[in-house]
Amino acid sequence: MSEQFDCKNCNESLCGRKYIQVEDNPHCIPCYDRLYANTCQECKETIGHNAKELFYENRHYHAHCFRCFRCDRSLADEPFTSQEDALVCSDCYCSEYSSKCVSCDKTVMPGSKMLEYGGSTWHEDCFVCHGCEKPMGAAAFIPDDNNYYCVPCYEGRVAPQCSHCKKALTKGGVTYKDEVWHKECFLCTGCKAPLAGQPFTSQGESPYCVKCFSSLYAKKCAGCNTAITGFGDGKYVSFEERQWHQPCFKCSRCSVSLVGSGFFPDRDQILCTDCNNDD
Numbered sequence: 001m002s003e004q005f006d007c008k009n010c011n012e013s014l015c016g017r018k019y020i021q022v023e024d025n026p027h028c029i030p031c032y033d034r035l036y037a038n039t040c041q042e043c044k045e046t047i048g049h050n051a052k053e054l055f056y057e058n059r060h061y062h063a064h065c066f067r068c069f070r071c072d073r074s075l076a077d078e079p080f081t082s083q084e085d086a087l088v089c090s091d092c093y094c095s096e097y098s099s100k101c102v103s104c105d106k107t108v109m110p111g112s113k114m115l116e117y118g119g120s121t122w123h124e125d126c127f128v129c130h131g132c133e134k135p136m137g138a139a140a141f142i143p144d145d146n147n148y149y150c151v152p153c154y155e156g157r158v159a160p161q162c163s164h165c166k167k168a169l170t171k172g173g174v175t176y177k178d179e180v181w182h183k184e185c186f187l188c189t190g191c192k193a194p195l196a197g198q199p200f201t202s203q204g205e206s207p208y209c210v211k212c213f214s215s216l217y218a219k220k221c222a223g224c225n226t227a228i229t230g231f232g233d234g235k236y237v238s239f240e241e242r243q244w245h246q247p248c249f250k251c252s253r254c255s256v257s258l259v260g261s262g263f264f265p266d267r268d269q270i271l272c273t274d275c276n277n278d279d
Contacts, residue, residue, distance in 0.1 A: 101126050223248025
């Protein structure tokens, strides 16, 4: 008498029938599909034992359900990616999500060499100098009016020239009387001290620091005999051939301020009304 050969789950005879062994236990095909087959992520139906099955990120698919979310092409033998759990072929992904080169208007493919600046994207070979038209790649460049220059072209063709040394100004600098200087080139005409970031004035076309201008050109206050430079508390009073700092313009006898008041000249002195009346 032959030994019984039954399905482990339903106990039906497997004699003359197809079966699948699971952990040394035979199962008929219907039981196997019901108990062990995976469910397709796309159509939600069982992936039968004889169906071609694809697996991606803990998800199972029928081969015919493994398709691009956008164009519906089969991805079984195509490169693809996922976007918010949806499968997308490379062409659709590039068309919808990849940047376009602002120079050639073609897609910048994922993984290709590119350059991004100011919200725009270029293929590495398309990012060229506006002057010499050579690719700049990862080299230093300088933007100017929506154009981009390599450093040699910018310095030779575009950058303003320092009025002192005649070399290109590529950053910073000082503008004075519609001309530009490197900060280190903008010097006092008298003592040659740097004037960038410091108070200065001019005599004719030449810039001077306060000290040199005071020594060489400034008028002297008739009260304290120091220079009237116009810096700091720069207001002053002028009468006939004499000038005073405002704080120095006071009665020669009682020292009351004469700013905005009547006064009387008395030879080298200036007097307030009360002191003048005392005479």
